[in-house]
Amino acid sequence: MTGQHHLHAHRHLHDRHRAVLPDWLSLYYDEPIEITHGEGRHVWDAEGNRYLDFFGGILTTMTAHALPExxxxxxxxxxxxxxxxxxxxxxxxxxxxxxxxxxxxxxxxxxxxxxxxxxxxxxxxxxxxxxxxxxxxxxxxxxxxxxxxxxxxxxxxxxxxxxxxxxxxxxxxxxxxxxxxxxxxxxxxxxxxxxxxxxxxxxxxxxxxxxxxxxxxxxxxxxxxxxxxxxxxxxxxxxxxxxxxxxxxxxxxxxxxxxxxxxxxxxxxxxxxxxxxxxxxxxxxxxxxxxxxxxxxxxxxxxxxxxxxxxxxxxxxxxxxxxxxxxxHDLQGNARRVGGLLAERLRAVAAGVDRVREVRGRGLMIGVELADPATGAADPDAAAAVLEAARAEGLLIGKGGGHDTSVLRVAPPLSLTVAEAEEGAALLERALRVLR
Missing domain, CATH: 3.40.640.10 (Type I PLP-dependent aspartate aminotransferase-like (Major domain))
Incomplete structure (x- = not known):
């Protein structure tokens, strides 16, 4: 199937979704993706794009995708x-x-x-x-x-x-x-x-x-x-x-x-x-x-x-x-070690971005809060822009927060490797450039 046909089929599925499912059943991304398969800490969409998954279907794919056991x-x-x-x-x-x-x-x-x-x-x-x-x-x-x-x-x-x-x-x-x-x-x-x-x-x-x-x-x-x-x-x-x-x-x-x-x-x-x-x-x-x-x-x-x-x-x-x-496999210990490394990397990345108000969390449960640097007011538009940019870079993350939804939620499977943590931090760093 050509790229144009893929896009047409994808948009057709989105149209069908909107026609039969509730309006309040929200979807991520301006062009929502259909995830067709996964392995380890990665997933693929219907167009064949590969993503490093730092959200795990809302903290649900806890160990790994397609875990053989x-x-x-x-x-x-x-x-x-x-x-x-x-x-x-x-x-x-x-x-x-x-x-x-x-x-x-x-x-x-x-x-x-x-x-x-x-x-x-x-x-x-x-x-x-x-x-x-x-x-x-x-x-x-x-x-x-x-x-x-x-x-x-x-x-x-x-x-x-x-x-x-x-x-x-x-x-x-x-x-x-x-x-x-x-x-x-x-x-x-x-x-x-x-x-x-x-x-x-x-x-x-x-x-x-x-x-x-x-x-x-x-x-x-x-x-x-x-x-x-x-x-x-x-x-x-x-x-x-x-x-x-x-x-x-x-x-x-x-x-x-x-x-x-x-x-x-x-x-x-x-x-x-x-x-x-x-x-x-x-x-x-x-x-x-x-x-x-x-x-x-x-x-x-x-x-x-x-x-x-x-x-x-x-x-x-x-x-x-x-x-x-x-x-x-002591995935709790892995969450502590690799999560600590990931948080450290994300704080280093955030230090150069004035719209990042705070990087917080524990283990592999990390939030990056975005706000207007002048007023401290939450910045949901910035969070939405970074979510899109991260997807374009090949990284899936979530978002949350108060009524303003201005926090990027980072929660990979607990089997995340050091190399994948480094890669994810680098991808998020590139995504955050949309705020500069």
Whole structure:
């Protein structure tokens, strides 16, 4: 097929997409791409262009594209039985639940599998409100927890909060965004103290609260995070009031942050959360999500409940193989080492670009915030331009942030090599030249 025919077929697919899918289902790029295959840390589009993938389908291709161990596990399980449901014993589900329970740090843990992070957070909210007999929830400003009716109602990021109508009464707390907001000028210890005082005051003005839900590092919010220990300080307040802590580990779990296996461990003085939610990377692209909670919380539901697709034998087999690969190859350690190198390179690149306000993150979860150098105002147009330029250079990245979407999100598969980190930094450096 000639290049012209490729372009015509590509535009035809885009037209078909717009004709049959929702207007709010956004696509990256002025000329959206169709990814047809991948291998390792690279993917190819329908026109044959090769890209270094620094986004992994929104932090989901966690280990590598076309990982043989995962492909083999999926194929072999699909050849035996694809689906049974939670009404029958499911050996892969029990195997994975045992491993996750042991890794979670939660005592007497129970695990419930879902098909997505949204569904996992929805389940966590159901458990917390039922256990506490309260519909009041605390959430963090600038947060994102999914697209379901309950999840958007605890999402503090205006770009993703599609409705204010909800059965939940949500109050938003300061602390998750370190460099903006009323406490941004304070040193870390004073910042934490001010956020704790805000939390105390907020709880004092409301009735019984079910839970605080928080991402240890905000994903969609632009890879922002509080000082280490903030959630430990919050936990002291929560415990005094009997309020549960839900740690949303959909993007921070499985060692992506390098320093820790779970994001909550940066606040480890508090011990593990009451409820932990996960998804994305564990399935390496298969639809796996879930909730871990101590038995008394997980077992508090008094009505029947099942999951038709959660815990599917095929997705469980994929997740088991993926988790085994991750642990056996110390991908957490690789995220720490190679992520540290990548962040260092990106800071060096950013030093010469006045529109880069901050390079932040942990492990292979790095945000590059763009802003007007004169006013400090977020610059979403600059982020959009760099996203396009990076694609033209052969690099796929994401973007996020507050309502202004001005942060470039860099989150490669955890098997990223040093050479690929160097290459990606060089490609992003070239892409950033559109801002000069």
């Amino acid at each position: 995962v492909t083999k596990a999926v194929t072999e399980q699909a050849g035996r039985v694809i689906h049974t449901s939670t009404l029958y014993l499911d050996r892969p589900m029990v195997d994975l639940a045992e491993r996750i329970a042991a890794l979670s740090g939660i005592r007497d843990a129970r695990v419930f599998f879902t098909t997505s992070g949204t569904e996992a957070n929805d389940t966590a909210l159901l458990l917390a409100t039922a256990y506490r007999r309260s519909n009041q929830v605390l959430a963090m400003r600038n947060s994102y927890h999914g697209r379901s009716f309950s999840a958007v109602s605890v999402t503090g990021n205006r770009s993703w909060t599609t409705t204010g109508l909800s059965g939940l009464h949500t109050l938003y707390v300061h602390g998750a965004v370190r460099r903006r907001g009323p406490f941004a000028h304070l040193p870390d210890a004073e910042f934490t103290a001010a956020c704790v005082a805000d939390l105390e005051d907020l709880i004092g003005h409301t009735g019984d609260v079910a839970a605080l839900i928080a991402e240890p590092i905000q994903g969609v919010g632009g890879f922002t995070s509080p000082p280490d220990g903030l959630y430990a300080a919050f936990r002291e307040v929560l415990d005094r009031h009997g309020i549960l802590w839900i740690s949303d580990e959909v993007q921070t779990g499985w060692g992506r942050t390098g320093d820790h296996f779970w994001g909550w461990q940066a606040h480890a003085a508090s011990g593990p959360p009451d409820i932990l939610t996960f998804a994305k990377g564990i399935g390496n692209g298969m639809s796996v999500g879930g909730v871990v909670a101590r038995a008394e919380v997980m077992n508090c539901l008094t009505a029947n409940s099942i999951s038709t697709f959660g815990g599917s034998p095929v997705t469980m087999a994929a997740a088991l193989a993926n988790l085994s690969y991750l642990l056996e």
